[in-house]
Amino acid sequence: MQRSVLDQKWAGYVAAALSVGLLTLLLKIVGAHVNAATVSLALLLTVLFIATRWGSLPALAASILAMLCFNFFFLPPLGTFTIAATDNWIALLAFLITAVTAGQLSASAKRRAEEAETGRLEIERLYAELRDAFERASHAEALRQSEKLKSALLDAVTHDLRTPLTSIKASITTLLDEVRDTEPPVKLDAESRVEMMEVIDEESDRLSRFINGLIELARIEAGELQLRRRWGAVEEIISTALSRAEPITHSHRVLLDVEKELPGVRVDERAVSEVVYTLIDNAAKYSPVGSTICITARRSGDELIEMGVEDDGPGISADLRERVFDKFFRATRDGDVRSRQPTGTGMGLAIAKGIVEAHYGKIWIEAGRDGKGTRVLFTLPIGDDDVIEEPRYTTATVEAQ
Numbered sequence: 001m002q003r004s005v006l007d008q009k010w011a012g013y014v015a016a017a018l019s020v021g022l023l024t025l026l027l028k029i030v031g032a033h034v035n036a037a038t039v040s041l042a043l044l045l046t047v048l049f050i051a052t053r054w055g056s057l058p059a060l061a062a063s064i065l066a067m068l069c070f071n072f073f074f075l076p077p078l079g080t081f082t083i084a085a086t087d088n089w090i091a092l093l094a095f096l097i098t099a100v101t102a103g104q105l106s107a108s109a110k111r112r113a114e115e116a117e118t119g120r121l122e123i124e125r126l127y128a129e130l131r132d133a134f135e136r137a138s139h140a141e142a143l144r145q146s147e148k149l150k151s152a153l154l155d156a157v158t159h160d161l162r163t164p165l166t167s168i169k170a171s172i173t174t175l176l177d178e179v180r181d182t183e184p185p186v187k188l189d190a191e192s193r194v195e196m197m198e199v200i201d202e203e204s205d206r207l208s209r210f211i212n213g214l215i216e217l218a219r220i221e222a223g224e225l226q227l228r229r230r231w232g233a234v235e236e237i238i239s240t241a242l243s244r245a246e247p248i249t250h251s252h253r254v255l256l257d258v259e260k261e262l263p264g265v266r267v268d269e270r271a272v273s274e275v276v277y278t279l280i281d282n283a284a285k286y287s288p289v290g291s292t293i294c295i296t297a298r299r300s301g302d303e304l305i306e307m308g309v310e311d312d313g314p315g316i317s318a319d320l321r322e323r324v325f326d327k328f329f330r331a332t333r334d335g336d337v338r339s340r341q342p343t344g345t346g347m348g349l350a351i352a353k354g355i356v357e358a359h360y361g362k363i364w365i366e367a368g369r370d371g372k373g374t375r376v377l378f379t380l381p382i383g384d385d386d387v388i389e390e391p392r393y394t395t396a397t398v399e400a401q
Helices: 002-029 036-054 056-074 086-136 139-162 165-179 190-222 234-249 269-286 348-358
Strands: 230-232 253-258 265-267 292-300 304-311 362-367 374-381
Touching (some): 002 036, 036 056, 036 086, 036 165, 086 190, 165 190, 190 348, 230 234, 234 253, 234 265, 234 269, 234 292, 234 304, 265 269, 265 374, 269 292, 269 348, 348 362
Parallel strands (some): 253 292
Antiparallel strands (some): 230 265, 292 304, 304 374
């Protein structure tokens, strides 16, 4: 088994060398009919093929070998590794960065696909176990196996969200269209190539935010995070959240209904601001353009502050209002599971609930005014300087959400 894996690894390096060598030879034979841009794209496609078939390390080797061949055979002065013109240095560096980046992403997509397939097989195994449990065991045993199946399904969803196939597919399709005889022909300038690299960069940021969300949830569920409690003003917490939410609320009217002379609260201001931002983000996603988002804050008795965010969207049915705080669960706002949903990871409200409960508060959902829309409310204890509590949570990863 180990020898087979080793042989396959060396086969990848051999394939990388042969592929780049044969393509270089072919391009030299038809050299009168190709330019430097065509050569670089052809070599880049070879790197992507190696990454998809044999993984990241052979793809890295192919990238370096392709760069050397591009320099030696196609950039003047030919036949040397010397580069005379500055713009050729830039072209060679851009090719190497693009080849390495695209190769690594393609190899990562291959790994994610393999992990997803492993998850699918695990689900099938658990399903078979569940079926057998129903036949030979008690109802309690069947429920336990069902929970295992649910966990496996959630893991499969996670792999799907982490797979960067969308950005890779879009970039590679554009590159392929440029070298194919398409009608109308596709020609990429330097700015277009930069845009494709920016797409890859943005997609990587999206994956990073998703992974940070998973880490945050894991720490909240394990009770291993710590809060940094300080005395702060409710108005400042809301103002921080609104400033961050400006790009997503520009198409809505935002109303503030904050009770005057609210007392300060002893909380982790950054964490609570994250809760408010999450609720505003959800309200903007699920309510029509031009509608109103109302943010409220008032005293609730002598020891609590109640804060809330209300939208004019279609609302959440009563039977789903508790479930929306479960991780990865995304309910339709009108209860119709077939309706189109805004994009999201299904972790925001789960993290918000963890932060609120870490402050010994409570979060829940109600219908909005006149039974329309959605109102999400949460309470926070005002706090007491005389009470010294062991910190349980932190916002170390909240900023990344």
